[in-house]
Amino acid sequence: ATNITWWHGMGGRNGEVINEVAQKFNAAQPSCALTPVSKGTYEEALAAGIAAFRSGEQPNILQVFDAGAATIINAKGAVVPAEDLIKDAGYKFDRNAFIPGVRYFYAAADGKFVGMPFNSSAPIMYINSEALKKAGVEAPKTWEEFEAIAPKLKDAGYIPLVQSQLTWEFTENFFSRNNIQFATNNNGYDSVVDTKLKVTDPNLIMMFEKLKAWSDEGYFKYYGAGWNDNQKPFEEGKVALWVGSSGSFGGLKKTATMPFSATFLPYWGSIKGAGAHSFIGGAALFAMSGKSAEENKCVADFFQFLTSPEIQKFYHQATGYVAITEAAYELAKKEGYYDKEPVAEVGIKQLKLKDGEWSKGYRLGFYPQIREIMEREYGRIFSGETSVKDAFDTIERQGNQLLERFAKTAG
Numbered sequence: 001a002t003n004i005t006w007w008h009g010m011g012g013r014n015g016e017v018i019n020e021v022a023q024k025f026n027a028a029q030p031s032c033a034l035t036p037v038s039k040g041t042y043e044e045a046l047a048a049g050i051a052a053f054r055s056g057e058q059p060n061i062l063q064v065f066d067a068g069a070a071t072i073i074n075a076k077g078a079v080v081p082a083e084d085l086i087k088d089a090g091y092k093f094d095r096n097a098f099i100p101g102v103r104y105f106y107a108a109a110d111g112k113f114v115g116m117p118f119n120s121s122a123p124i125m126y127i128n129s130e131a132l133k134k135a136g137v138e139a140p141k142t143w144e145e146f147e148a149i150a151p152k153l154k155d156a157g158y159i160p161l162v163q164s165q166l167t168w169e170f171t172e173n174f175f176s177r178n179n180i181q182f183a184t185n186n187n188g189y190d191s192v193v194d195t196k197l198k199v200t201d202p203n204l205i206m207m208f209e210k211l212k213a214w215s216d217e218g219y220f221k222y223y224g225a226g227w228n229d230n231q232k233p234f235e236e237g238k239v240a241l242w243v244g245s246s247g248s249f250g251g252l253k254k255t256a257t258m259p260f261s262a263t264f265l266p267y268w269g270s271i272k273g274a275g276a277h278s279f280i281g282g283a284a285l286f287a288m289s290g291k292s293a294e295e296n297k298c299v300a301d302f303f304q305f306l307t308s309p310e311i312q313k314f315y316h317q318a319t320g321y322v323a324i325t326e327a328a329y330e331l332a333k334k335e336g337y338y339d340k341e342p343v344a345e346v347g348i349k350q351l352k353l354k355d356g357e358w359s360k361g362y363r364l365g366f367y368p369q370i371r372e373i374m375e376r377e378y379g380r381i382f383s384g385e386t387s388v389k390d391a392f393d394t395i396e397r398q399g400n401q402l403l404e405r406f407a408k409t410a411g
């Protein structure tokens, strides 16, 4: 068999499921043998993949998260567009088979799929059912509704609100859900040259001033800006509302100590045009260049295998990442999966909400590094070292410097 490798950035339950997907592919056909290799986090997988490409030791397939899309797509000669690879292998490729939120994020300007959508997610709000019952309140649809119920949740003995990733959930997806422009040049899609962040938007500043005020009142608890800082207190039943990835569902089902449900990431009722769908989160798979025709054929076979409704459904149900094709979604619906597991449908429903002018995606170079600047400044906001306005002035200034540098490296 032809050996191919797949570097990824997933751990925990989701890392186990990657291995199960590879085993299913290997068992389904005799000609290709796929080996998945965990490279740590999403950030580490991207860095490892780029470094390996420079030294000619790249894997066949690299998983790259949303924040790294511009980096990988603009790395000259590093990837073969997924759509070309699949067509060259003799398969048909139908862009419209994919749900709308997925079609644009990893595509080239002409719509060609460069990355192969794989694990797509939405930031959703998980609900501790006991907490809401005890406080006698309903789950909020808007942040105004959250403000109204937060004192009751606190009085009932819970931390009202916690989030898993401040950049993804309360920054990037603040822009998508509230339908506000995130960066110039069509959120960065039209050109890497002279693209500038718009994070000093008064609405975003308002959101973070609210978060700081809620944190001072005990309505929001900042455990940290990163990935896994906050899931545990929710699982332990201390938190009423937790904003996390739909892709955390598979893990949560095994670890939560209380019954939970979920609803959409709230938006501001006061912002005109708000309530659009979120950006897709998660990651896509990129076929790295410089490989033999046999290996590329195996990668194409694997990509094709991944889009089959059965495998999509398996992956969706095992993890909580959304079904990325309409066919897989319909199959899960037909089988009554969402009657049993309504939480699993929240992410896909959120991705199918109305389109907003600014909800399609963003394409920003060095964005993982820009997230690091954000995380540093958010820590300073919640510790009281800086004001929200000063923090966003700094993020915009330093972020724009990174974008300028990226434009030079991308030529």
Ligand SMILES: O=P(O)(O)OC[C@H](O)CO
Pocket: 042, 065, 066, 067, 119, 120, 121, 122, 168, 245, 246, 247, 280, 281, 282, 283
């Ligand atoms: O936790 P995930 O995999 O849904 O990813 C969330 C973000 O999109 C990562 O940047």
